[in-house]
Amino acid sequence: xxxxxxxxxxxxxxxxxxxxxxxxxxxxxxxxxxxxxxINQYIRRPQAGNTDIVMLPHPTPQKIQLKLFDHKVPAxxxxxxxxxxxxxxxxxxxxxxxxxxxxxxxxxGDSMIDASIHDNDIVIVDRSKQAKVGDIILASIDGxxxxxxxxxxxxLPRLLPANEKYQPIVIQESMQFEIWGVVxxxxxxx
Numbered sequence: 001x002x003x004x005x006x007x008x009x010x011x012x013x014x015x016x017x018x019x020x021x022x023x024x025x026x027x028x029x030x031x032x033x034x035x036x037x038x039i040n041q042y043i044r045r046p047q048a049g050n051t052d053i054v055m056l057p058h059p060t061p062q063k064i065q066l067k068l069f070d071h072k073v074p075a076x077x078x079x080x081x082x083x084x085x086x087x088x089x090x091x092x093x094x095x096x097x098x099x100x101x102x103x104x105x106x107x108x109g110d111s112m113i114d115a116s117i118h119d120n121d122i123v124i125v126d127r128s129k130q131a132k133v134g135d136i137i138l139a140s141i142d143g144x145x146x147x148x149x150x151x152x153x154x155x156l157p158r159l160l161p162a163n164e165k166y167q168p169i170v171i172q173e174s175m176q177f178e179i180w181g182v183v184x185x186x187x188x189x190x
Contacts, residue, residue: 115162
């Protein structure tokens, strides 16, 4: 009989019971590839850091053409003579580049206010974009989502808040860290 030291059961091997982000045993399941992102979002949502609700864009969004005026309006008094329309604007086309890889996340907290991302804003996240240093990203750290600015410190990823009240997060090798996508915009109701 061949002595094979790979594969099979080994005492003490594998993830320790209760060590995952949910503190309980896990079970492997097979899911359609097209639903992996959606299922991961559902599972991880309750552990959210400064994100609240994850939403997917409507599969067939209705085109809503709004009037876009030609004149740029300063933060002062607009000119009543500039009332001609240049073109129509569809917010779906303006805000979403790749519908199949885009989703929305509702923000909670104030760690990104200096980047103009406020509590209850909805940010647009594109999973198809390659994150680079300086991008605002949606990341998962040990099962908790957060929106931060991607940076590096001594070759390790570092997540920077956009509010001086908060400290940067240096990603250690012991952390479960994953970049979920790049934030491409924000939506806010006044």
